Amino acid sequence: MFNAQLIRSRLVVELRAIAILVNITRSNIMKLLSLENPLIPSQYDLNIEIDPLNTKFNGIITITLNKNKNIININEFSKFKLHGKNLSITSAVLLNDDNTTINLKVTPVIDQEQFLFESHELLSLNDNKYRLTIEYQGTINQVKTPNDKTHGLFISNFMKNDIANNYILATHCQPSFARLIFPCIDELSIKTSFILTIKSLRRFSTVSVSKIDSIVENDDESSNMKTTVFEKTELLPTSLFGFVIGDLEEIHLDLPSTSKDSTNLPITIYSPLKVTQATYTLDIVQKYLPLLSKFFNCKFPSNKLDFVLLPFLNDMVMENFTMITVQMDFLLFTPQSLANTSVRNQTIQLVVHELVHQWMGNYISFNSWEYLPFNESFATFLAYYLISQNDSDNNVWATDNYLQNELGMAMIQDSDLPTSKSIHDSYHQRTNFTTTTTTDLTTNDLFDPISYQKGIAMLRMLQLSMGEDLFQNAMAQVFEDKDTFHNIPVKPMDIFHKMGQVLKSENVTNFVSSWTRLPGLPIVSVQTEIDEASKSLKSTLTQHRFYSSENIDPEFNQDTIEDTPYHITLLTQLPGKLNDTRNTLMTDRSLKLDYPVTLLNCNSQGYYRVSYETQECYDEICKELTLGNIDDISLFKIFQDISFFLGNKFFQKSIHISGTMQILNHIASSPKDITLKSLTLWKSLSEGLSLLQTIVQAAVVHNRRAIITKITKLVTKLSEKVDDWSVETLSQVHDSYELSSLSKIIALTSTTKPTEEICQELFKHIRQGPKDLIPIELVSSIYMTVSYQMTSIKDWKKLFELVKTSSGIASHIIDFNSTSENEKIITLQNLAITNLGFVTTEELITRLLNFIDTNIAAGGIENAFIGANYNAQVIINKKDNTKVRDAVWKWFKLHYSGWKRNLTKNGASDGRGEEKLEKITFMVLQMFVESSKLIEKYEKFEEIKPVWETLQREDRSNCTIISGFSK
Structure with missing residues (x-):
C-alpha cells in the first residue's frame, strides 16, 4: 500500500548524503x-554463482591492478591489502606482465575489514600491471x-499466485558494502570499470549496471542454470555497482535518442509483483530524461536505464549507475492512488531526483563521503527546478512543503546558536562522532537535514544570482570536460571553480565557500529614508548573523559570536514590480543604494531573514500592495520573518509591530x-493574524487591555471585508489559508457583538446540521466565542455535552484531513475541551474547575484551562472584585497536593x-507573572519553584513584545 508520508520522508531517508558522510571516522580517513x-x-x-536455496555464493574475481600514483619513491612491494568482510578466500594468484604466476598468502584483518595479500618475494612496481585472481565464498x-539489513547481497522470497518460492536477490553497496560481495578497494576515491558474469537459475531475470552482452544456457537439458555476461561498465566507484536477479516481471519502453549518433535508449522497470502499476514512472522518465540531457548538454551516460523494485530496501531508494533500486511501495500505484495530486507530485520528485544522480553523483562522482551533502542537495535542487519549469501545476519552489517544511524548518534549526554549525563543521563533527567501523553505521543514525536543506537553498540562490541561463550553460561546460570530471572523482569546489572560469568570476567559488564555511544564517536590515540633499528615497542594507534567543543565557554577549558577512543573493523587488539588476549580490556588511527597495528575498527563495x-x-510596501505589485508569498515572507523577531530581544524592533499593524490596517x-x-x-493574511494573536497572548498574560482593544478594532475592520459570513458561503470554502484566516478573525473579535451573532448561528448548525456544513477549521474559534458569551448552566451544557461525545455532530463537520470518522470525533471532542473554559461567570468557572478536578487524570484535560488562563x-464577582485567577488560585492550592500524589503515582511509569x-x-502560575510575591508566599513554593522559574524564562519574550508595542 502506498504511504505518502514515507515518500516524503524518503527525501530525508534517501539523503544518505548527509548521513553517509559520517560513516568514515577520522581514524579511517587516515x-x-x-x-x-x-x-x-x-x-x-x-564471476558469481548463486543458488537461492544456499546461504552462500561462490565467486571468482580477476582484478587488474596498477601502480598507485600516490606512492612515490617506492619501486618494490611484497604485500598489499583489499577490503573484504564476511568473505572466505580459498586462493589468490597474482599474474604479472611476464605471465609469471605468484601464489599469495592471504590473512584476514578482521578489525579493519580487510585482507592482507603477501608474496614470498619482492615484486616490481615499475610500470607493471598485475592481474589478481581470487576464488572466494560470500554470504547471502x-x-x-x-x-x-539489506546490505551486500541479500535475498527475499515472496508469495505470488499462491506460490511462496519466488525469490529476488539484490545488492546494496553504498556506502561501504561492496566489500561484502567481492574483495576490492571500497572507497570513493577510486573509479574502475566492471565486467560481471552471473550464473544462476534459468528462470531468473538478471539485471546489472550495464547491458547484457550474452546469455549462455547449459546444454545439459536437466540443468536449470544459465550464465549471463554483462558489458563492461563506465568508470564507477564500488558504491554504485550492483545487480539484481530473481522472479521479476517487467515493462519496457524505448526512449527516442536526442542525438543523431545514438540509438534509442531502452527503459525497463522490473518488479516482483504488479509491475504494470509502475507505468507512471515510465511517463516521468519519458518526459524528464530528455530535459536533463538538454540541461547538462550531455546525453544519458549509458546505453540503458533500469528501475528495479524490491520488497525490502533499508535506504528506500539507491541510485546505482543505470540500475536504480526502489522499495516497491514507492512506485506501484493503483489508478485511485494516482488520482491524488500529492501522490503524483511526490513520485515525480522521487524519480527525477534519482535521474539527476545518473549525471551528478554517478557520471560525475566525488572523492569523499564528505561531499555527499552536495551530491544529494544538487539532485533535489535540480529536480525541483526542472519540475517547476516544466509542470505548470507543480511549482515546487512555491509550495508549503518546500518553503515551510523544508527550507523554513532548516532555517529555524539553524537559528539555534548553541547547536548551529556550518556545513563544513557539521561534517567534521560527525567524523569524530564514533570510532565504529563503517559498515556498523546506518544512514538514519547520523542524518543532518540542515546541511542538506542549506545546500539546496545555496544552489537555488547561486542560480538566481547568476541567472538561470548562465547557470545552465556553465554547468553544461563542466560535463564537456570528461577527463577532469568523469575519469577521476572530484570535489564539488572543482565544479564551482570551473563554472567561475566559464563566467570569468571569482564570486562563484567565494559564494559557495561562504555558505559552506559560515554557520547559521543572516538577517538583512532594510532602512529606506528620504535623503535630505536629493529629497528622494534611498535604502541602506546591513547584514548580521541571525539567531533565536530562546536557548541563550541572559548574560550572553553578542560580541562573542562569529558574525562574518555572508554572500547574499538579494532578490530585490523595486517599486513598480521591477527586479533590481544593478545589485544582485551582497558581500559586505552594508550596501547603500541610491534608490528605494520594496522587497528583499522576493518569492522567499533566499536562506535569510529580512x-x-x-x-x-512600510509606506512603500502599502503603496505597492495598493497597486497589486506584492504577491501572497512575498507578503507572507514579510510577516513570517517578523514572527521570528517578535519576542527576540536581540532583533525585535517596535517598527515590526507597528509595521504589521499598518499593513493589516491598509488591507482593512x-x-x-x-x-x-x-x-x-x-x-x-493568515500569517499576519498569527502575529496579532502572539501579541494578544503577551498582552493577556500582562493584562494590557489597551493593546487587546486596539487589535480587536483592527481585526473588526478586517472582518467587515469578508464577503459573506453565512453558513452557506462558509461551507463552500475549502482553501486552508482562507479558513485559517477566517478562524483567526473570529477568535480575535470574539468579544464583539457581530462575531457573537455569527457564531451563535454557526454553533446551532454545528449541533443540528445539516450534513457537511461547517469546516472543521472554524470550529475552535466558534466554540471559543460561544463559550465566552455563555452566562447560564443551560448554555454551558450545550458545549459540555460535546466534550463527553461529539459523535452526534461529526457528520455536520467538513474535514478533509481526518482519515476516519472516529478521528474526526476525537478531534471535535478535544476542541470542545480546549474551549470549554472561556466562560466569565463565577458559577461557570466553578463548574469548569470541578470538571477538571473530577477528570484530572483524563488525557488532555489540562487544555480546559486555556480559556481560564486567557480570561x-x-x-x-463585582461585590469583592474576584477575578478568574483568584478563583483558580484558591482551587489550585486546595487540590495541588492531592493531584501530585495521585498523578505522579498513576503516571510514574511513563x-x-x-x-x-x-x-x-x-x-x-502564568496568571500571576507580575505577582511574584503572592506565588513565593505559597507554602509549597519549593515544590512548584522549577515550573515558576521556567515560566519566568519563557515570559521574557512576552515582556519584549509588550515593550515593543508600547514604544
Whole structure:
C-alpha cells in the first residue's frame, strides 16, 4: 500500500548524503587504502554463482591492478591489502606482465575489514600491471522483514499466485558494502570499470549496471542454470555497482535518442509483483530524461536505464549507475492512488531526483563521503527546478512543503546558536562522532537535514544570482570536460571553480565557500529614508548573523559570536514590480543604494531573514500592495520573518509591530468594493493574524487591555471585508489559508457583538446540521466565542455535552484531513475541551474547575484551562472584585497536593502524570507573572519553584513584545 508520508520522508531517508558522510571516522580517513596501498584496481572481472536455496555464493574475481600514483619513491612491494568482510578466500594468484604466476598468502584483518595479500618475494612496481585472481565464498543475507539489513547481497522470497518460492536477490553497496560481495578497494576515491558474469537459475531475470552482452544456457537439458555476461561498465566507484536477479516481471519502453549518433535508449522497470502499476514512472522518465540531457548538454551516460523494485530496501531508494533500486511501495500505484495530486507530485520528485544522480553523483562522482551533502542537495535542487519549469501545476519552489517544511524548518534549526554549525563543521563533527567501523553505521543514525536543506537553498540562490541561463550553460561546460570530471572523482569546489572560469568570476567559488564555511544564517536590515540633499528615497542594507534567543543565557554577549558577512543573493523587488539588476549580490556588511527597495528575498527563495526597519519601508510596501505589485508569498515572507523577531530581544524592533499593524490596517481600509477574497492574500493574511494573536497572548498574560482593544478594532475592520459570513458561503470554502484566516478573525473579535451573532448561528448548525456544513477549521474559534458569551448552566451544557461525545455532530463537520470518522470525533471532542473554559461567570468557572478536578487524570484535560488562563484578569464577582485567577488560585492550592500524589503515582511509569501536573501548574502560575510575591508566599513554593522559574524564562519574550508595542 502506498504511504505518502514515507515518500516524503524518503527525501530525508534517501539523503544518505548527509548521513553517509559520517560513516568514515577520522581514524579511517587516515587509513584509506587508496593512499597507502602500492596497487590500485582499474578493473574488476567478477564471476558469481548463486543458488537461492544456499546461504552462500561462490565467486571468482580477476582484478587488474596498477601502480598507485600516490606512492612515490617506492619501486618494490611484497604485500598489499583489499577490503573484504564476511568473505572466505580459498586462493589468490597474482599474474604479472611476464605471465609469471605468484601464489599469495592471504590473512584476514578482521578489525579493519580487510585482507592482507603477501608474496614470498619482492615484486616490481615499475610500470607493471598485475592481474589478481581470487576464488572466494560470500554470504547471502536473508531478509524477511523491513528491519533486516539489506546490505551486500541479500535475498527475499515472496508469495505470488499462491506460490511462496519466488525469490529476488539484490545488492546494496553504498556506502561501504561492496566489500561484502567481492574483495576490492571500497572507497570513493577510486573509479574502475566492471565486467560481471552471473550464473544462476534459468528462470531468473538478471539485471546489472550495464547491458547484457550474452546469455549462455547449459546444454545439459536437466540443468536449470544459465550464465549471463554483462558489458563492461563506465568508470564507477564500488558504491554504485550492483545487480539484481530473481522472479521479476517487467515493462519496457524505448526512449527516442536526442542525438543523431545514438540509438534509442531502452527503459525497463522490473518488479516482483504488479509491475504494470509502475507505468507512471515510465511517463516521468519519458518526459524528464530528455530535459536533463538538454540541461547538462550531455546525453544519458549509458546505453540503458533500469528501475528495479524490491520488497525490502533499508535506504528506500539507491541510485546505482543505470540500475536504480526502489522499495516497491514507492512506485506501484493503483489508478485511485494516482488520482491524488500529492501522490503524483511526490513520485515525480522521487524519480527525477534519482535521474539527476545518473549525471551528478554517478557520471560525475566525488572523492569523499564528505561531499555527499552536495551530491544529494544538487539532485533535489535540480529536480525541483526542472519540475517547476516544466509542470505548470507543480511549482515546487512555491509550495508549503518546500518553503515551510523544508527550507523554513532548516532555517529555524539553524537559528539555534548553541547547536548551529556550518556545513563544513557539521561534517567534521560527525567524523569524530564514533570510532565504529563503517559498515556498523546506518544512514538514519547520523542524518543532518540542515546541511542538506542549506545546500539546496545555496544552489537555488547561486542560480538566481547568476541567472538561470548562465547557470545552465556553465554547468553544461563542466560535463564537456570528461577527463577532469568523469575519469577521476572530484570535489564539488572543482565544479564551482570551473563554472567561475566559464563566467570569468571569482564570486562563484567565494559564494559557495561562504555558505559552506559560515554557520547559521543572516538577517538583512532594510532602512529606506528620504535623503535630505536629493529629497528622494534611498535604502541602506546591513547584514548580521541571525539567531533565536530562546536557548541563550541572559548574560550572553553578542560580541562573542562569529558574525562574518555572508554572500547574499538579494532578490530585490523595486517599486513598480521591477527586479533590481544593478545589485544582485551582497558581500559586505552594508550596501547603500541610491534608490528605494520594496522587497528583499522576493518569492522567499533566499536562506535569510529580512527586517524592514523604517516607516518609509512600510509606506512603500502599502503603496505597492495598493497597486497589486506584492504577491501572497512575498507578503507572507514579510510577516513570517517578523514572527521570528517578535519576542527576540536581540532583533525585535517596535517598527515590526507597528509595521504589521499598518499593513493589516491598509488591507482593512481598502475600498469597499475590494473584499478579502478578491485580494487573494489568504496565506499572508493568515500569517499576519498569527502575529496579532502572539501579541494578544503577551498582552493577556500582562493584562494590557489597551493593546487587546486596539487589535480587536483592527481585526473588526478586517472582518467587515469578508464577503459573506453565512453558513452557506462558509461551507463552500475549502482553501486552508482562507479558513485559517477566517478562524483567526473570529477568535480575535470574539468579544464583539457581530462575531457573537455569527457564531451563535454557526454553533446551532454545528449541533443540528445539516450534513457537511461547517469546516472543521472554524470550529475552535466558534466554540471559543460561544463559550465566552455563555452566562447560564443551560448554555454551558450545550458545549459540555460535546466534550463527553461529539459523535452526534461529526457528520455536520467538513474535514478533509481526518482519515476516519472516529478521528474526526476525537478531534471535535478535544476542541470542545480546549474551549470549554472561556466562560466569565463565577458559577461557570466553578463548574469548569470541578470538571477538571473530577477528570484530572483524563488525557488532555489540562487544555480546559486555556480559556481560564486567557480570561485570568476578568472580574467574575463585582461585590469583592474576584477575578478568574483568584478563583483558580484558591482551587489550585486546595487540590495541588492531592493531584501530585495521585498523578505522579498513576503516571510514574511513563512520566505522563508528572508532565500533566507541570502543564496545569504552568498555566495557573502564568496568571500571576507580575505577582511574584503572592506565588513565593505559597507554602509549597519549593515544590512548584522549577515550573515558576521556567515560566519566568519563557515570559521574557512576552515582556519584549509588550515593550515593543508600547514604544
